[in-house]
Amino acid sequence: MNKEELIKQTAKDLFFNKGYLHATTQEIADAAGVNRSLINYYFRSRDLLFQTVYREAVESLKSQLDKVLYDKIPFKEKLNIFIDVYMKELLKYPYRESFLITEICSKNFALKEKKKSAALAHFLKEIAEEMEKGTLKKGDPIHFVFDLFALMSFPVIMTPLYQKLLDISKEKYKTLIAERKQLILEKIFN
Amino acid sequence: MNKEELIKQTAKDLFFNKGYLHATTQEIADAAGVNRSLINYYFRSRDLLFQTVYREAVESLKSQLDKVLYDKIPFKEKLNIFIDVYMKELLKYPYRESFLITEICSKNFALKEKKKSAALAHFLKEIAEEMEKGTLKKGDPIHFVFDLFALMSFPVIMTPLYQKLLDISKEKYKTLIAERKQLILEKIFN
């Protein structure tokens, strides 16, 4: 792998997987096994590396939504696939969203970039239709989306804390998370 | 308010409320309107300030659980109160848990402190009883707890990101969050 890509991937691993949001350029370079100057060579500055990683995280997040949510397959099946795909990604990159939040909060993002996800908008419509049909309990589709993402993401994000508070072993916690896909599907469809 | 307390409160405001996890001692001092040296005077070092804030956050988290979860009142009523209390705290300190996670991930916490929450353990038992009684759908009580906290916390934590992805105004988002207390109760009790 070329080093520019290696640096980015390593940064993502530290941020999104290890949850190490305070990583310095030196730490990133060390983790990648490259000279720190290479970071400046490829990205100019620490800040630009962060921006790049940020942008790509939003992109991949949106493209993941796109990939599944536009499919013309029955709703229940779509949800099944979506939960599967999204939870796999969550286990790979549990802290991706946390990183995004932290970045948004730290910079005073005056960014005008349109971040709106058309796929989500489309998904919301589909949910509304299902509610009409009676497949789903009626309500604001946004709450359905809230519920869905919350049930998938939160226990994963909170792993280190809940492990302590509940005094659960790493292995047991993993098992619990693995069980959730099925449970969420059941819960969502009442 | 004495300045030691002021510094702590300000740090908490930056971390837990503003989500500004990268705050430097200077920024904390500025926000508190005190001289930066005072932070060293009262807390010795940046790291000790962080440790103090961390410890108190865990303490207050656990004491909040304690306060409600031990009450000897009917389960449904207890849950009603608990959601109310917890969500109020969430709106005050949306990023408290995020801060804890970030700290746990960044230090290689070899901390031996027992963090286990007895209140949560007690709550888990109560949930199990309710499941026996048939008030709640049977299953692992831990998943019930996961669901409960997820539904409360996640939409709050993700506010800045979801506002963008869903293209929702701050006001509208607030309204949505406010609606959730009732929705969660309904969802939890099927």
Next chain:
DNA sequence: TTTGTGTTTAACAATTTTGTTAACAAAAGT
């Protein structure tokens, strides 16, 4: 008034982190 004690501050020192440069190596193009 003076003395003592805790608080606050500015100036300084030390450390950490980031950014730059110039030299060197490797690869690609001619």
Next chain:
DNA sequence: ACTTTTGTTAACAAAATTGTTAAACACAAA
């Protein structure tokens, strides 16, 4: 072969952040 471009490194410079010190301050007690 040699020239140019691209990649890589170490050494240095600059900036940002943290920690220390000593003096000034406030104010109550002796």
